[in-house]
Each structure stands twice: as C-alpha cells, then as structure tokens.
Amino acid sequence: xxxxxxxxxxxxxxxxxxxxxxxxxxxxxxxxxxxxxxxxxxxxxxxxxxxxxxxxxxxxxxxxxxxxxxxxxxxxxxxxxxxxxxxxxxxxxxxxxxxxxxxxxxxxxxxxxxxxxxxxxxxxxxxxxxxxxxxxxxxxxxxxxxxxxxxxxxxxxxxxxxxxxxxxxxxxxxxxxxxxxxxxxxxxxxxxxxxxxxxxxxxxxxxxxxxxxxxxxxxxxxxxxxxxxxxxxxxxxxxxxxxxxxxxxxxxxxxxxxxxxxxxxxxxxxxxxxxxxxxxxxxxxxxxxxxxxxxxxxxxxxxxxxxxxxxxxxxxxxxxxxxxxxxxxxxxxxxxxxxxxxxxxxxxxxxxxxxxxxxxxxxxxxxxxxxxxxxxxxxxxxxxxxxxxxxxxxxxxxxxxxxxxxxxxxxxxxxxxxxxxxxxxxxxxxxxxxxxxxxxxxxxxxxxxx
Amino acid sequence: xxxxxxxxxxxxxxxxxxxxxxxxxxxxxxxxxxxxxxxxxxxxxxxxxxxxxxxxxxxxxxxxxxxxxxxxxxxxxxxxxxxxxxxxxxxxxxxxxxxxxxxxxxxxxxxxxxxxxxxxxxxxxxxxxxxxxxxxxxxxxxxxxxxxxxxxxxxxxxxxxxxxxxxxxxxxxxxxxxxxxxx
Numbered sequence: 001x002x003x004x005x006x007x008x009x010x011x012x013x014x015x016x017x018x019x020x021x022x023x024x025x026x027x028x029x030x031x032x033x034x035x036x037x038x039x040x041x042x043x044x045x046x047x048x049x050x051x052x053x054x055x056x057x058x059x060x061x062x063x064x065x066x067x068x069x070x071x072x073x074x075x076x077x078x079x080x081x082x083x084x085x086x087x088x089x090x091x092x093x094x095x096x097x098x099x100x101x102x103x104x105x106x107x108x109x110x111x112x113x114x115x116x117x118x119x120x121x122x123x124x125x126x127x128x129x130x131x132x133x134x135x136x137x138x139x140x141x142x143x144x145x146x147x148x149x150x151x152x153x154x155x156x157x158x159x160x161x162x163x164x165x166x167x168x169x170x171x172x173x174x175x176x177x178x179x180x181x182x183x184x185x186x187x188x189x190x191x192x193x194x195x196x197x198x199x200x201x202x203x204x205x206x207x208x209x210x211x212x213x214x215x216x217x218x219x220x221x222x223x224x225x226x227x228x229x230x231x232x233x234x235x236x237x238x239x240x241x242x243x244x245x246x247x248x249x250x251x252x253x254x255x256x257x258x259x260x261x262x263x264x265x266x267x268x269x270x271x272x273x274x275x276x277x278x279x280x281x282x283x284x285x286x287x288x289x290x291x292x293x294x295x296x297x298x299x300x301x302x303x304x305x306x307x308x309x310x311x312x313x314x315x316x317x318x319x320x321x322x323x324x325x326x327x328x329x330x331x332x333x334x335x336x337x338x339x340x341x342x343x344x345x346x347x348x349x350x351x352x353x354x355x356x357x358x359x360x361x362x363x364x365x366x367x368x369x370x371x372x373x374x375x376x377x378x379x380x381x382x383x384x385x386x387x388x389x390x391x392x393x394x395x396x397x398x399x400x401x402x403x404x405x406x407x408x409x410x411x412x413x414x415x416x417x418x419x420x421x422x423x424x425x426x427x428x429x430x431x432x433x434x435x436x437x438x439x440x441x442x443x444x445x446x447x448x449x450x
Numbered sequence: 451x452x453x454x455x456x457x458x459x460x461x462x463x464x465x466x467x468x469x470x471x472x473x474x475x476x477x478x479x480x481x482x483x484x485x486x487x488x489x490x491x492x493x494x495x496x497x498x499x500x501x502x503x504x505x506x507x508x509x510x511x512x513x514x515x516x517x518x519x520x521x522x523x524x525x526x527x528x529x530x531x532x533x534x535x536x537x538x539x540x541x542x543x544x545x546x547x548x549x550x551x552x553x554x555x556x557x558x559x560x561x562x563x564x565x566x567x568x569x570x571x572x573x574x575x576x577x578x579x580x581x582x583x584x585x586x587x588x589x590x591x592x593x594x595x596x597x598x599x600x601x602x603x604x605x606x607x608x609x610x611x612x613x614x615x616x617x618x619x620x621x622x623x624x625x626x627x628x629x630x631x632x633x
Binding site: 109 | 499503504505506531532533534535536537538541542543544584589590600602603
C-alpha cells in the first residue's frame with residue numbers, strides 16, 4: 001500500500017467518489033472521499049493528502065476553487081487537481097491561477113490519469129528526498145552554528161552530543177577565535193538543561209573583586225555601592241550551565257572559591273553568611289596550556305583536575321583548512337545579508353588567498369576579514385583584490401624582524417614551526433624548508449626539546 | 451465451503467463463462483459455481499456516454515450474492531466506465547467480495563479487426579486474474595508481465611502474461627492460507 005501518498009477525492013456525486021476511490025485503491029493508494037468542500041477541508045486538517053481530486057461544481061456550499069483554496073490554507077503542499085465535466089477556458093485559467101496543479105475534463109482516459117498521478121507523486125518523492133538530503137547536509141555541516149566537515153571537529157560535535165546530558169565539568173581548550181563558546185553552547189543546548197539558562201562569564205574581562213561579585217553575587221552593604229542584594233552568575237545559572245571563559249586568568253583566591261563550588265555546589269554571596277546551593281553545570285574554556293600553568297604553580301592542580309573531567313581541544317583554523325571555503329561561504333551569506341549588500345559568493349582565486357593565510361585569530365579572524373572584504377567589495381563577488389590587504393599585512397608581518405642575534409631568530413623560527421605543527425618534526429622541517437636531519441642538528445644546537 | 455460465483459450480466463456466450471471457469475479453477479482454491487445470469491441494471495446505463503457504470507453493476511452483484519459466496523465475479527459484454535474514466539476493462543473491490551470484467555474492449559472487433567477466440571480468451575484470463583487478484587488484496591504490480599500490472603490500453607493487456615509474478619503469487623498463496631476453512 002502506497003500509504004505515504006494518501007489521495008482525497010471530493011465530489012458531491014457518490015458514484016464519482018466511490019468509483020474513483022476504488023480505481024485508485026487498486027493502485028495501492030490510501031484514498032479518502034468527501035461529498036463536499038467542508039468535509040474535504042476537515043479531512044485535510046487530519047491527513048496530509050498528496051493529491052486532492054476536487055470537482056469544480058458542487059452545489060450548496062463551497063465550489064471546487066473555494067475548496068482548493070481552503071485545502072491549500074491547511075495543506076499548502078497538497079497538489080489539487082480540479083475536475084470538471086464542462087471545460088471552459090475561463091474556468092481552467094481561474095483554477096490554475098488559484099493554484100490548481102492540473103485541470104482535467106472528465107471522463108479521462110485511464111492512461112492520462114495514471115500518468116498524471118505518477119508524475120505528481122514522482123515530483124513529490126523527489127521533493128521529499130531533497131528535503132531529507134538537505135536535512136542530512138544541514139546536520140553534517142551545521143551543529144548549533146558550528147560549521148564544519150573536518151573529521152576532528154565532527155568527532156568533537158559527536159562528543160558534545162554524548163556528554164550533553166551529563167553534569168560533568170567540561171574544559172574546552174583552543175586558541176582564541178576557535179569557537180570555544182559555540183561548543184559550550186552546543187553541549188548545553190543539546191542536553192537536558194537546554195531549557196534552563198546558559199550564562200557566560202568572561203573571567204579575563206574583570207578584576208578579582210568584580211569577578212567575585214559577578215560570579216557569586218553580593219549582599220546589601222557588602223561594599224560601597226551595594227545598595228541591594230544581587231544574585232551572581234552561579235545563581236542565575238541554577239539548573240543550567242555556566243560558561244567560564246578564559247578560566248586560566250582567574251586569581252588564586254577565585255581559584256579556591258571555584259574549587260569549593262565545584263566540590264560542594266554551594267557558596268556564599270560576597271558579604272553574606274548564608275550558603276547558597278545551586279545545581280549548575282560548569283563548562284570552562286581557556287587558550288592557555290593549563291597543565292603547564294599547573295607545573296609553573298600559576299594554577300591550582302586540584303582545580304585543574306576538577307575542571308578537566310572531560311577535555312575538548314579545538315583545532316586551530318589552520319588545522320582544518322577544508323572548513324575555510326565552507327566558513328567563508330557561510331560568512332559571505334550571513335554578513336552580506338546583515339549589511340544589506342548584494343555579495344553572492346567568493347571567487348576561487350580569493351579562496352586561494354584565504355587558504356594560504358595562517359589565521360592566527362582563527363574563525364573569528366576569518367569572519368572579520370570577510371566582513372571587511374564585503375564592506376569594500378565593489379562587485380557582487382568577493383575576488384582576490386578584495387583580500388589584497390590581507391596578503392600585504394601578512395607580508396609586512398613576516399618582515400617585522402626583532403632586533404636580536406641571527407641565531408636567536410633561527411631558534412625562534414624553529415620553535416614557532418614546531419608549535420604550529422604540534423611537535424611534528426617532519427612537518428616542521430617541511431614548513432621551514434630544510435630537511436629533517438638539518439632540523440635535528442639545529443634542535444640539538446639550540447637545545448630545543450619538543 | 452465458500453465458493454467463487456460467476457455471474458453473466460446481460461448476454462454472455464457460454465464459451466466465455468467456461469473459459470473463466472477453467473482459469474478460476476486453475477488459480478483459486480475454491481469451488482467455482484455459476485449463478486443464473488442477471489440483466490444489466492437500468493441504473494447503470496449512461497445514455498450520454500452510451501456506456502455502463504461499473505459501480506452500479508457491482509452493487510447489483512453484491513445484492514444478489516448467495517450466503518456461501520466468498521467472491522462474486524460478474525462478466526459482461528457491455529462497455530464499462532466510471533464517471534472519471536472513459537472506460538474500464540474491469541473493476542473490483544480491493545480486498546472485497548465483488549469484481550466485474552468486460553469483454554467489450556478485449557475483443558478484436560472493438561478495434562476493427564476480425565474476431566479471434568484465442569486472443570479474447572487470453573485477454574479475458576488476464577483480466578479475470580487481475581480483478582480477482584484485487585479482491586484478494588493484491589494491488590497493481592510493477593512487473594509488466596504480471597497479471598496484476600495496470601493496463602490502461604489493450605496493448606498493455608497483451609504485454610501481460612496469464613499468470614501472477616512470483617511476488618504476487620506468493621502473496622496470494624499466503625492470502626489463501628489465511629482463508630483456509632473460510633473458503
């Protein structure tokens with residue numbers, strides 16, 4: 001039974017409804033019938049009919065055109081075929097103008113009807129497949145605004161799904177502009193806390209005392225200007241998630257306070273004596289190497305382990321080059337629409353420029369670069385010259401040489417290459433334009449460990 | 451045991467009834483019985499189109515169904531149609547009791563050719579299998595050779611074979627098994 005494609009036959013003549021329904025049922029369709037427009041609309045509200053055969057003339061009540069319009073009001077995708085025994089050009093034109101898919105004169109040759117039905121359903125099947133594929137593509141490339149086809153990012157997105165409904169603390173590491181907050185949002189909005197608040201705190205933006213009152217709130221009179229009790233971000237995030245961005249920048253005192261919240265899920269407001277208990281999931285982010293900070297005594301080890309229950313390391317944009325065209329296209333579409341400027345895309349030559357750039361500011365930098373290019377673009381397409389300043393800036397940047405001995409310069413270049421390639425000697429030597437054995441010699445000479 | 455009843459609607463040659471009886475006996479596991487022929491119901495005639503409404507004929511067949519009838523197959527020489535379609539080779543109630551087939555457009559004479567019994571018998575057998583298949587719940591089959599494939603012109607009837615495809619045959623066998631004791 002072709003149950004996915006229900007058909008409705010609307011005619012005031014019982015014999016017409018009955019015989020047409022019987023003929024279509026032989027073809028495997030689920031067929032409903034209605035003796036008038038009102039009943040047809042009622043049925044259409046309950047069933048998503050693929051095709052509605054509607055008789056043009058139905059005495060008393062709605063005629064075929066009115067019925068079709070009402071059906072379209074509740075089922076805009078339904079294909080309505082207007083049937084008439086008396087063909088006139090005017091009624092045919094009117095029917096088609098009002099949205100009829102076809103206008104047929106009865107009686108029809110069975111082959112004509114059979115072909116018409118199969119043609120309409122073939123189109124509907126294609127439309128439905130198209131919608132499914134679009135959804136799949138959307139799922140593939142978009143995940144809570146994260147646009148990627150990079151396998152490592154996809155793994156991260158899968159992980160965000162898996163951990164979304166846990167209460168475990170998450171530590172997101174990544175360079176500036178890699179999308180740490182987007183990932184935090186993806187974790188929050190995919191899980192069972194999605195309906196609850198998602199509160200963002202930028203730890204680096206505030207002084208120690210301000211951050212303390214920002215996080216934990218304060219009591220009236222706690223300090224000058226505290227004229228009333230104020231809830232902190234932890235209280236505001238109760239039931240939801242608090243995102244502590246740039247956690248590596250908080251003071252030792254706040255590290256201790258935060259550790260207590262993580263251990264006990266309770267705290268005191270500044271100047272308060274009453275404990276406040278909250279149910280908050282903590283997601284922290286940093287662009288620092290916290291393990292190194294711990295070794296250097298700058299970050300509490302116990303807090304580090306409390307935060308680092310689930311670790312997500314976001315790759316830099318230069319490690320996911322395949323995403324640059326996808327992201328660039330996305331930013332072009334979004335920003336051009338926001339700025340109200342007609343820019344339809346980005347040329348292959350321009351993409352080449354973007355692919356060659358190192359993107360120290362990562363996705364955020366790419367977004368800014370695209371915005372600047374759209375603002376200055378004179379054509380409907382971003383071209384190479386729209387990014388010429390980017391190449392120029394890169395060239396200038398490369399030639400800003402500090403006043404240091406030549407050996408030190410070489411040492412720095414090697415360290416930087418190794419960092420960029422995550423210690424991979426083969427890739428670093430290729431980037432430096434020397435062979436591996438030469439690089440090993442230099443590593444020994446400059447006492448560089450990697 | 452329930453039976454398949456064959457009914458002539460209007461004038462139908464005996465040889466035609468015999469062909470259908472033979473085909474039905476070969477394919478369907480129930481006795482094939484003949485009911486006395488009935489006249490074509492006056493209400494079925496559409497004077498404008500000079501054709502007969504199959505729905506009216508099927509209603510009449512259902513009214514005259516004997517108590518032990520599991521299926522009733524009407525056969526008529528007149529041209530059948532429904533309001534929406536210009537003609538029908540036959541019609542059936544899907545998964546129901548009643549079916550009707552028309553000889554009219556299966557005959558070579560309809561196409562201006564000399565009568566040929568073997569062609570008529572062959573086409574009729576295909577349409578009987580087709581409409582009876584519907585009464586046992588089969589819908590149109592996408593295999594062009596299967597008796598259950600849709601025919602919207604005589605060429606398509608001639609393309610089909612006088613048998614069901616494996617898939618439809620299996621479905622039918624399962625249906626017969628579930629009817630066991632009821633037929």
